[in-house]
Every structure is written in structure tokens, then in C-alpha cells.
Amino acid sequence: MKETILTAIERGAFFLDGGFGTMLQERGLAAGELPERWNVSHAEAVEEIHAAYLSAGANAITTNTFGANLLHYGREELRQVVSAALGCARRAVERAGRGYVVFDVGPCGRLLKPYGDLGFEDAVSLFAETVKLVGDRADAILIETMNDSYETKAAVLAAKENSDLPVFVTNVYGKDGKLMTGADIPAMTALLEGLRVNAIGMNCSLGSGHMAELVPKMVAYSSLPVIVQPNAGLPREENGRTVFDEDEEVFAHNLARCLKSGARILGGCCGTTPEHIRRAVGLCKPLSALPVKEKRITLASSYSRALEIGDAPVLIGERLNPTGKKRLRAALTDGDTEYVLGEALRQAEQGAQALDVNVGVPGLDEVRTLADTALAIQTVTELPLQLDSSSPAALERAMRLYNGKPLVNSVNGKRESMDAIFPLVQKYGGVLVCLTLDESGIPDTAEGRLAIAEKIAREAEKYGIAKKDLLFDPLAMAVSADASAPKTTLDALTLIGERLGAHTVLGVSNVSFGLPNREAIASAFYALALDRGLSAAILNPASAEMKKSYLGYLALTGRDANCARYIAFAETLTTSVTSQAAQKETKEDDSLRGAIVSGRTEHAARAAEELLKTRSPLELIDGEIVPALDEVGKGFEEKRVYLPRLLMSAEAAKAAFSRIKDHLARTGGDETKKCTVVLATVKGDVHDIGKNIVKALLENYSFDVIDLGKDVPPERVAEAVVDSGAPVLGLSALMTTTVPAMEETIALVRKVAPQCRIIVGGAVLTEEYANKIGADAYGKDAMASVRYCERVYGGKV
Amino acid sequence: MIGIRHFSALPFSEREALRYLGYRGVQADGETLSALESVRAEAERALLPAVCWTETDVVRAGNALTVGTVTTESGGLRRNLRSCARAYVFAATVGVGIDRLLVRYGRTDALKCALLQAVGATYVEALCDAFCDWLAERTDGYLRPRFSPGYGDLSLETQRDIFRLLTPEKRIGVTLNASLLMSPSKSVTAIVGISPTPCSVAKRCADCENATCEYRDEL
Incomplete structure (x- = not known):
């Protein structure tokens, strides 16, 4: 029996094919024609291209299915083009008597929310419908030319959930080493290794010379085989023909460079031909591929960047946890996202490198709220998030929808906890906080906590979760209750670091429970813990005392070149006093x-x-x-x-x-609100600036605003109006094409809530038009909308 | 063939941005200008301007006009392309970084969000201008003012045809939403006629029938 594709890749350099689109165009594919249709209409031509690549020395060929999805094809035609594509590839392999078939999946062609209009789960379903058609007729799935980390994640989940085939992924990096939506190489490596794909890499966009320069960076981070499929340089026109500016010689030379830097799976993208592959195979044959090495680098990531947990201690902001915080609790209960986002931004400014997100408020739907809150925070900050919940269901949904590889808080040594949490990390990836407690409680000794840590690490290994993805928390406990508690914790830090060789984390301030001026003693404990090698601390980044310990430690242990960070921080300590004085002076004359x-x-x-x-x-x-x-x-x-x-x-x-x-x-008083106003940009319309301005003004006039966002279906608007009993509804539309959706929304709301007054606004609307579609009023600008709501509230309308 | 061009820097017209903000023939105050400048600087760091384009025949049959894969009966486009046998079709974007800032400030700072809308629109227009200048240099003939889906009677549906022709999704990351709007939002698609004679209409807007448009450029 033929060895599997993964075994073949383990053996050494492995060649994929080159460009397909350009080859089809040479054979007559017209501009604007869907290339996958050729699998059915010109099967011989498609098969011939596959055969040419195999005879050039490619080990595997990729199917002509880049755009095969339900956005481009109807269900039946999709089935046909996918089946025909697999048929063409299989026949070519049979004829050649060798080769693997890799099923090709390109980007779906739509950008995901919130920057585009495709929902994450919709994207997963879209890719799933294609993957389901592959069955066992391919040897692997290649998700390629991905510009966006979030779409990549959706495609990988679809592939893994609907197929047992190995999954390879290539992304499109620009010259700056980033994807179009911002992720750099460490961030993508973290995300994709977390999702347990089998090989990762880069394709398209850059020519082979530029790509060869990016390869060492990816090899430095990746524990997986690295794929390189460059373009043949950039396209230009010569005597009416498209030519690419890298010839076969240059291309082959650069692929050999990639191989020498540690890439293992090599091929071409736009503009490359069987001749490019033939030359590259020839040049690379005498070379041997470098071994793929496990990298012991701990990485969490956001959509754009990775946070490395290693030598320098990391600050994780603790402020987004409602325990003991009335204002945050109220904000979460009332859906006051703006306050939550404000807290996130403040912590980022104060130097947090990751943010813990906990939404545990009794009575709140934590499954929905944790994911929604995490996604909202991801729209305002690039910091990685630590998803924090005792509910596995809440963690699962948040881990699935999170754009990146999150920190996850937490698992512990109890069987039930490990059984629930490890499968989630195995599926979605994550750096997992592991509490050293189990069914018998928290051990009194450092050795006891080490033993639990070892147990957790062993169990994690069964799920393929490496030690580098575990952060052990030996639990800081109140010194006021037990004078020896801090020493036990500190000793456990040393033991876990030295014997288990693993990273550690602490919720530092717990040590100060029950004592006055908690920060003073907590920061002293923090300094001691840092000295024992603490890798990360969950704390309040606004605390100057904690900052003193942290920056002092960095400077004193040679982790702050020229004490630059310490000096910058120390200067803020003195200026904040003077600026307070300055504020006092100016205050009097400002009403x-x-x-x-x-x-x-x-x-x-x-x-x-x-x-x-x-x-x-x-x-x-x-x-x-x-x-x-x-x-x-x-x-x-x-x-x-x-x-x-x-x-x-x-x-x-x-x-x-x-x-x-x-x-x-603080005082327990209630805010007096005038009345509720529901706002929405109608279905199909993604413009929300006008609506946002109206919202800002209405809130200032003490209206209770329920903002449904943009692209809101009529049913959701109606539901919100009925549920809230709002006397006013504001609808916005910017485009002529979405005015019908506005009319439809008005009709539905009239049916279910006839008492509700409806005001509409947006660039394409006029007073006349507003009347025509059945609105009560036309808001020509934001102030007009406020005035109208005031009149409704005053009973004048 | 579909060409791709990346731009590293774009000029910025403060006057144009202020026009988008509703200032017409009025001087903005210092604070507004400095807020605008700080948003502009932030936006500039997020720019990733790119254009993909092709050149194609213009074919007429009765009332219908075909430009590459675009077939339309739009009177506006037919007038615009009068006497043109060839045309360029392009898609341009300043990148998704601006949208990221728009979403961020949409949730946290209404002022910055409004300024960014104006700044982003100004930059994408500047990109189109810079690209058309480049086209003009390589062209043996004269360029008509660019014409986009949604101008006059050229339906937004035309976007689908332009996307089929250019496949900007995989070339420069511009995608078409279900409602025929583009993501990144600060993107433009357009048709630019190549004429054997100089164009009588030198400036955009001048050829547009919507004389009461709030954003009409009077100069």
C-alpha cells in the first residue's frame, strides 16, 4: 500500500504543483469565466495540466477547486465541479502511476464580520459544504491564499469537522510579513498550530525572492513542516502577453534557498508552470531537507500579533472581572459594551500585555456574553485575551469565535475539569492556565502542588497538548489567614519551573486579602514571585505599586536595556503629581x-x-x-x-x-432615563456612522438606547421593540438598495407594535420618501432625531 | 491580464476631507483641524493602498454597451465613454486597516469615527487619482473621468460583473458583500475610457446630473 502523504513529507523535500489559472488561460479560459467549470467542460485540459506537473516532478497535484463554494455555484453544480475536479486529478495520478491528490480550498470571496458581512459560523458552513464533497478521494486538504486569519480559522474548523484528511494551510503575506488583515508570522503560527493543522506556510502575492526572506522567521516559530508556494514574481505585459518577472532559473534558485532555510513542502503559485517546478525539483534534488523541530515557544495570539511567554514576565490585566466591581457588573447586566471596552482600552494603555475576560454575573447568559464581550474587545485592541470562565460551554463558544489563539482560564487537577477542558484546547488551541488543586483541595506543601501540576501535564499530553501550552498557577493565598502560605506558593513556583520545566502564572493580589493597603504587600509578594521565575501575573496594570515591582525587576535583572522602561515609568510618577497641581489651577475657570x-x-x-x-x-x-x-x-x-x-x-x-x-x-442611586429608543441600520446596509452619531447624542439627552447595530433583519428589530416596549424606533439606511428593507421593517413593526413611533434617516432619504415608506418622521440630521425623541417623550407626538 | 499596483504613500487634501465633513466654503477652527490631523496621521499608518486593473475593449450593440464582462444600458456610462474603443477597469482600496479603526472608534469615539470616514474617503479618492495619473502616462490617448457603479444610472449590480472580471478578492483583498457594497469599505471600482481626443469634462462631478448633491465638488 502507498505510504500516506504525511509519511512522504516526513521523508524529505516534497513538491506541490505550480500555477493553474494562468495555465487554463493559455488553453482558452476567458476573463470572467469560472475556472472550475472547466473540470466538467474541458476535463482533458485540466487532466493534461495535472499530468504536466506530475511529469515535471511534483509529488502532489492540487485540484482545480479554488473557488468551488456555494457563493459561486448552486448546490448541484458545486457537487459536479468538485467531483469532476477530483476525477481529473485521480486520473492523472493513475496515468502517471505516482503522486498524491490535494484538495484545494481558496478564500470564499467575502470578508468576515465585523469588517465584512459574512458571519463566522456562516463561513464555517460555507467551507463545510465544499469539504463534505471530498470524501476519501483526496490525500489532504490545502487551504490556500488566505488573506485573513479569521477566515483561515473558519476554513480549518470546517475541514477538521467534516473530514479526516490532513490539513495544510498557506497564507498570503505582504512584504511587511503580515496578512492583509494584520496577522504576522508568529500570530498565524500560534493560531494554526493551536488548531492542530499538519503543515503551514505561505503562497501567492510575493515572488520567490521575497518569500525566501520570510521563510527563516516561520521556521523559527513553527513545529510543523513549512510550505512555500511563491508567484513567479509580479505580472506585467509584454507585447500583449502576460509575463512574470522571475524566470524559471531565478525561481528554482530561490526555492532551493527556501529549502536550505528549513521549508519542506515546495511549489508555485500564479505564473509558475511545469517548467518552474521541473527546474526547482532538479536543483533541490541533491539537497536534503532540514529536520522539522519541535519549538518550545509559548505563544498566545490575537488577530494580529502573538504574545510570547518566556523569559520576560508578562502582565495580564485583571480588571475585566465583575467580582467586587459594581460598575462593571452593572455594565455587563445592562449590555453597556462601551464601558467594558473603555476598561479594556485603559488596561492596554497602562501596559497590560493580555486581558483576562470574565463575565460571571449571576443570572447572565454567560455562554453568549463571554463570546460577545471577547469579540467586542477584539474590535478595539490587538491584545490577546484570556477567556476566563468556570463554564466549559461558555469557554467553548468563546474559544471557537475568538480570532486567534487565546489564553484560557482555567483547568484544575479534578478529573471532571480535565475531561471538560482539555478537549476544547485540543480542538481550538490555547494557552491553558492550570490551577494546582484537585478533588482533595489545595495541597499545603509545594511538593503537593507540583504533584498536581505533573498530573495535569501528563493528562494534557494524552490530548496532544504540549507542556509549552500550559501555565501552572500554584495559587496565591491570603497571608493574613496563614503566615506560611506565601512561602509555599513561592516554593511551588521554583519546583514547577525547575522540575517540570513549565511556565507559571499567579493572581498576585490574592495574597493581600484581609490586610490594609493591599497593594503595598501584594507588590512585595509580586517582586518575590518574579525572583522565583514567575512567567505571568494577573494583576491591575493601573497599580503603580505593582508597576514598581515589575519594572524594578526588569531593570535589576538585565531585562531593561539602559533602564529605559524604568526611567520612562519613574518620570510619570513625578509628572502625575505636577499635573494634578496644574489641573487644580485651571479647574476654577472651567464650568x-x-x-x-x-x-x-x-x-x-x-x-x-x-x-x-x-x-x-x-x-x-x-x-x-x-x-x-x-x-x-x-x-x-x-x-x-x-x-x-x-x-x-x-x-x-x-x-x-x-x-x-x-x-x-458608588452611592447606589439610579440614573433617571427618559425612555427607551431602539436604533438599527436596516438589513443589507453596513453603514452605521449616522446611527452611531444619533446614539451618542440620544444617550447624552438621557435616553435609554438599545443599539441593534447594522445589517439588522426586520424580525430582530420588531422583537427588540416589543421586548423593550420602546415608544420610539430609529432606522437608518444609506443606500437606495436598502430602502426596501427599511420599508419592510416599518411594516413589520407596525403590525406587532402599532404604538411605536418610527423615525428614519440616512443619506438617501428625504421627507417625502420617509412618508412614502410609512415612517412617522424624517430625521434630517442627528439633532432632528433628538428633538423628535424629546417630543415623543413629552407626549407631543 | 490583470495588473496589480501597490502604493506606498498617498497625498492628502485637507480641503477635500473638510468637504466630506460638510464644510463648504467655510474655514474650520483650529481644534477641528488638529483633531483631523491626528486622525489622519493614525489612518496613514493603517493604509495599505493597492489597485488591480485591466484594459479591455468597449463594444456597442444598439443601446447596450459592453466593457469586458460589463454589459449595461446606462446612458451615463455611454455618454462618458463616447468615442472610446478601449477602457480600463480597476478596483482600488486603501485596505482593511481603516475599517479596523472605524469599527474601533465606532464603538468608542463618535468624533474620531466621523473624522475617519472623511479621511478614509479622501485617501481612497487620492489613490484613484494617483492610479489614473499613472494610467494616463502609459496610455496613448486621453483618459475620461472615472465612472463607478452607482454613478448616475449605472446600477450597483454592475459590481458583480466587475468582480468577475478582476477577481479583486484574491488579488488585493477587496470583496463584495451581499448588498453589493465592498469590504474594505474604503474601496472603489471604476471604468476609465480611453479616448482619442481630449475630454471636455476635466473634473469629476461636473458630468453628474445630481446638482443638489451635498458632496458635489464645485471647483
């Missing part, structure tokens, strides 16, 4: 109203904070904020004030409101 009118955000926040000491929130809102907004809004209506200034004032008012909310959370 809250003035600050909002002139759009000075920080002044407005400070003024609100100051006023709250003597006046009630309501007095502030009615006496300062609303009059200021009215003044600016009137200017806007009279065209004296332009949009940017209106928004500056809105942002300033928002800052003041944020202080009021903090105040209310």
Missing part, C-alpha cells in the same frame, strides 16, 4: 457647561467630578449638561456649528456622564 460647549473632554470629566461633591446628578444634567448640548445643537441646526464640533461636545458630555454613572454606582 461644566463651558467645557461641554467647547468640547473639552477631560475638563468636562473633572468639572463633573468636582460638582458632584456638592450637587445632585440631576442638577448637573438639567442645569449644565443639557443646556450645553442644546446650545451646541442649536448652532448645528443653524449651520454655525459643524459635525466635528457637535461630536466633540457629545464626547465631552459623555465623559461627564461617565463620572455621574460612577458616582451613582
Whole structure:
């Protein structure tokens, strides 16, 4: 029996084929014609190209199925073109008496949400429908020419969930070494190794010379065989014919360079021909491939970058955890995403390198909320996230939808926990926090905690989860309850590092429970833990005390060249005192109203904070904020004030409101809201700037806004209106093509909630048009929408 | 053949950005200008401008006009391509980095988001201008003002035909949404006629019938 493709790859350099599209064009494929149709209509031509590559020395040929998906074909035709493609390839292999068939999967042609309009699960289903047609007629699946990390993840999940074939993945890197949507080589390596694919690499876009320069970096990170399929340089026109600027000689020479740098699976992309492959095979034959080595690098990643956990200790922000935080708890319960995102951004600015995300509030649907929150945070920061939940179901959904390889918090030594969590990490990838406790509790000794760590590592190995992907937490406990507790934890850090050779993590501040000035003692403990080799700490990055320990440690252990980071930090310690003094001086002459009118955000926040000491929130809102907004809004209506200034004032008012909310959370007061307004951009329309401006203003006028986002189906709008009992609905559409969707939404809402007033806006609408499609009002701009909602609230409409 | 061009830097017209923000013949104040500049600088770092293009025949049959794979009865396009036997078709984008910032500020900062919309639109227009300048240099003939799906009576449906011709998805990462809009959002597709005679209409907008358009460029 023939050896498997993976065995063949283990043996040494392995050659794939070269370009297909250019070969079809030479045989008459017209511009705009779908190439996969040729599998049926010109099967001999397709088979002939396969045969040419095999005779040139390729070990495997890829099927002509790059665009074979349900976006380009109907279900029946898709089945036909895929089946015919496999037939062409199989026949070529039979005729040659050698070779493997690799099923080709290209990008689907649509960008995923939130930057495009295709949902992640929709993308998974789309790829799944194609993969299901392959069966056992191929030897592997090659997911290629992927520009986007998220789409890559969707395709890999579809392949793994619907086929047992090995999965290879190639991405398109630019000269900057990044994908079009931002991921660099370490980030993609982390993601794809986490998803347990069998080989990774790069193709298309770059010529072989540029690609040869990127190969060493990928080989340095990858524990998998590396694939290289460059273009034959860039296309240009010569006497009416397309030529590529790298000839066969140059191409072959550069593939040999790639092989010498550690790439193992070699082939070509656009513009390469059987002759390119023949030359490359000839030149590479005398060379032997470098061994594929396991890299012991611990990587978590976001959609764009990887975080390496190794020599330098890592800071994981702890602030996104509602335990003991009233304001965050309220924000999660009320769906106040903006507050949550604000916390994420603050921690990023304060130097967190990853963010723990925990949404455990009793009564909250954690499965939905953890994933939604993580995805929302991914739209505002590039930091990797640590998904934190005691619910395996919540972890699973969040790990599946997360764009990257997350940190996962946590597993412990209990059988039940390991049985639930390891399969998730095995499937989706992740760096897993492992708590050293089990059915018998937390051992009193460092040796006992090491023993649990060893047990967890052994069990993880059964799932193919390497030790490098485990972060052991020997559990910091309150020194106030047990004077010897910190020493046990610290000793366990040493043991786990030295005997198990694994990375460690601690929730540092737990040590200070029950003591005054907790930060002072927690930061001292943190310094001790760092000295014992702690790899990562979960802490509040805003804490200057913790920063002192952290940056002091880096400087004192030669991890901060010229003490540069320490010096920069130390300077902020002195300037923050002077800037506080400076703030005091300017404060007197800035009324809250003035600050909002002139759009000075920080002044407005400070003024609100100051006023709250003597006046009630309501007095502030009615006496300062609303009059200021009215003044600016009137200017806007009279065209004296332009949009940017209106928004500056809105942002300033928002800052003041944020202080009021903090105040209310502290004092237990309730915010008085006028009434609920539901907002949505209608189905099919992805423009939301106008709607967002309306939302910002309405919130400043104390309306309770339910923002459904963009591209919202009529049914969801109707449901939200009914559920909330909102007296006003605002709909936005920017394009003429989506106005029918607006009309449809209005009709549906009229049916289920006839009392609800509907105002519409957007670039293509006019007063007349609004009437025609059955709206109650037309909002010609954001202020007009606010005025209308005020009238509805006042019972005047 | 489908050519691909990458651009490393683009000029920026502050006047143009302000026009998108509703300033017409009005001076913006210093604070607005400095906010605009800071957003522009951030956007500039996120730019990844790229164009893919091809040159094709223009064929007329009765009321129908065929440019590559695009067949239309649009009167606007027929007027625009009067006396052109050949045309360029291109797709241009400033990249998804701008969308990332738009989504981010859409959730956190309404002002920056509005400024970014204007900055992104300005940059993608600048890209189209730079690309058309390059086309003009390589062309034996004169270029007509570029004409895009959605202009006048040229239906957005035309986008599907242009995408079939250029396959910009795999070349420069521009994709077509179900609603016929493009992602990245700051992308443009257009047809540029090659004329044997200089064009009477030198500037975009001048040829457009929508005289009340809020964004009409008066110069």
C-alpha cells in the first residue's frame, strides 16, 4: 500500500504543483469565466495540466477547486465541479502511476464580520459544504491564499469537522510579513498550530525572492513542516502577453534557498508552470531537507500579533472581572459594551500585555456574553485575551469565535475539569492556565502542588497538548489567614519551573486579602514571585505599586536595556503629581457647561467630578449638561456649528456622564432615563456612522438606547421593540438598495407594535420618501432625531 | 491580464476631507483641524493602498454597451465613454486597516469615527487619482473621468460583473458583500475610457446630473 502523504513529507523535500489559472488561460479560459467549470467542460485540459506537473516532478497535484463554494455555484453544480475536479486529478495520478491528490480550498470571496458581512459560523458552513464533497478521494486538504486569519480559522474548523484528511494551510503575506488583515508570522503560527493543522506556510502575492526572506522567521516559530508556494514574481505585459518577472532559473534558485532555510513542502503559485517546478525539483534534488523541530515557544495570539511567554514576565490585566466591581457588573447586566471596552482600552494603555475576560454575573447568559464581550474587545485592541470562565460551554463558544489563539482560564487537577477542558484546547488551541488543586483541595506543601501540576501535564499530553501550552498557577493565598502560605506558593513556583520545566502564572493580589493597603504587600509578594521565575501575573496594570515591582525587576535583572522602561515609568510618577497641581489651577475657570460647549473632554470629566461633591446628578444634567448640548445643537441646526464640533461636545458630555454613572454606582442611586429608543441600520446596509452619531447624542439627552447595530433583519428589530416596549424606533439606511428593507421593517413593526413611533434617516432619504415608506418622521440630521425623541417623550407626538 | 499596483504613500487634501465633513466654503477652527490631523496621521499608518486593473475593449450593440464582462444600458456610462474603443477597469482600496479603526472608534469615539470616514474617503479618492495619473502616462490617448457603479444610472449590480472580471478578492483583498457594497469599505471600482481626443469634462462631478448633491465638488 502507498505510504500516506504525511509519511512522504516526513521523508524529505516534497513538491506541490505550480500555477493553474494562468495555465487554463493559455488553453482558452476567458476573463470572467469560472475556472472550475472547466473540470466538467474541458476535463482533458485540466487532466493534461495535472499530468504536466506530475511529469515535471511534483509529488502532489492540487485540484482545480479554488473557488468551488456555494457563493459561486448552486448546490448541484458545486457537487459536479468538485467531483469532476477530483476525477481529473485521480486520473492523472493513475496515468502517471505516482503522486498524491490535494484538495484545494481558496478564500470564499467575502470578508468576515465585523469588517465584512459574512458571519463566522456562516463561513464555517460555507467551507463545510465544499469539504463534505471530498470524501476519501483526496490525500489532504490545502487551504490556500488566505488573506485573513479569521477566515483561515473558519476554513480549518470546517475541514477538521467534516473530514479526516490532513490539513495544510498557506497564507498570503505582504512584504511587511503580515496578512492583509494584520496577522504576522508568529500570530498565524500560534493560531494554526493551536488548531492542530499538519503543515503551514505561505503562497501567492510575493515572488520567490521575497518569500525566501520570510521563510527563516516561520521556521523559527513553527513545529510543523513549512510550505512555500511563491508567484513567479509580479505580472506585467509584454507585447500583449502576460509575463512574470522571475524566470524559471531565478525561481528554482530561490526555492532551493527556501529549502536550505528549513521549508519542506515546495511549489508555485500564479505564473509558475511545469517548467518552474521541473527546474526547482532538479536543483533541490541533491539537497536534503532540514529536520522539522519541535519549538518550545509559548505563544498566545490575537488577530494580529502573538504574545510570547518566556523569559520576560508578562502582565495580564485583571480588571475585566465583575467580582467586587459594581460598575462593571452593572455594565455587563445592562449590555453597556462601551464601558467594558473603555476598561479594556485603559488596561492596554497602562501596559497590560493580555486581558483576562470574565463575565460571571449571576443570572447572565454567560455562554453568549463571554463570546460577545471577547469579540467586542477584539474590535478595539490587538491584545490577546484570556477567556476566563468556570463554564466549559461558555469557554467553548468563546474559544471557537475568538480570532486567534487565546489564553484560557482555567483547568484544575479534578478529573471532571480535565475531561471538560482539555478537549476544547485540543480542538481550538490555547494557552491553558492550570490551577494546582484537585478533588482533595489545595495541597499545603509545594511538593503537593507540583504533584498536581505533573498530573495535569501528563493528562494534557494524552490530548496532544504540549507542556509549552500550559501555565501552572500554584495559587496565591491570603497571608493574613496563614503566615506560611506565601512561602509555599513561592516554593511551588521554583519546583514547577525547575522540575517540570513549565511556565507559571499567579493572581498576585490574592495574597493581600484581609490586610490594609493591599497593594503595598501584594507588590512585595509580586517582586518575590518574579525572583522565583514567575512567567505571568494577573494583576491591575493601573497599580503603580505593582508597576514598581515589575519594572524594578526588569531593570535589576538585565531585562531593561539602559533602564529605559524604568526611567520612562519613574518620570510619570513625578509628572502625575505636577499635573494634578496644574489641573487644580485651571479647574476654577472651567464650568461644566463651558467645557461641554467647547468640547473639552477631560475638563468636562473633572468639572463633573468636582460638582458632584456638592450637587445632585440631576442638577448637573438639567442645569449644565443639557443646556450645553442644546446650545451646541442649536448652532448645528443653524449651520454655525459643524459635525466635528457637535461630536466633540457629545464626547465631552459623555465623559461627564461617565463620572455621574460612577458616582451613582458608588452611592447606589439610579440614573433617571427618559425612555427607551431602539436604533438599527436596516438589513443589507453596513453603514452605521449616522446611527452611531444619533446614539451618542440620544444617550447624552438621557435616553435609554438599545443599539441593534447594522445589517439588522426586520424580525430582530420588531422583537427588540416589543421586548423593550420602546415608544420610539430609529432606522437608518444609506443606500437606495436598502430602502426596501427599511420599508419592510416599518411594516413589520407596525403590525406587532402599532404604538411605536418610527423615525428614519440616512443619506438617501428625504421627507417625502420617509412618508412614502410609512415612517412617522424624517430625521434630517442627528439633532432632528433628538428633538423628535424629546417630543415623543413629552407626549407631543 | 490583470495588473496589480501597490502604493506606498498617498497625498492628502485637507480641503477635500473638510468637504466630506460638510464644510463648504467655510474655514474650520483650529481644534477641528488638529483633531483631523491626528486622525489622519493614525489612518496613514493603517493604509495599505493597492489597485488591480485591466484594459479591455468597449463594444456597442444598439443601446447596450459592453466593457469586458460589463454589459449595461446606462446612458451615463455611454455618454462618458463616447468615442472610446478601449477602457480600463480597476478596483482600488486603501485596505482593511481603516475599517479596523472605524469599527474601533465606532464603538468608542463618535468624533474620531466621523473624522475617519472623511479621511478614509479622501485617501481612497487620492489613490484613484494617483492610479489614473499613472494610467494616463502609459496610455496613448486621453483618459475620461472615472465612472463607478452607482454613478448616475449605472446600477450597483454592475459590481458583480466587475468582480468577475478582476477577481479583486484574491488579488488585493477587496470583496463584495451581499448588498453589493465592498469590504474594505474604503474601496472603489471604476471604468476609465480611453479616448482619442481630449475630454471636455476635466473634473469629476461636473458630468453628474445630481446638482443638489451635498458632496458635489464645485471647483
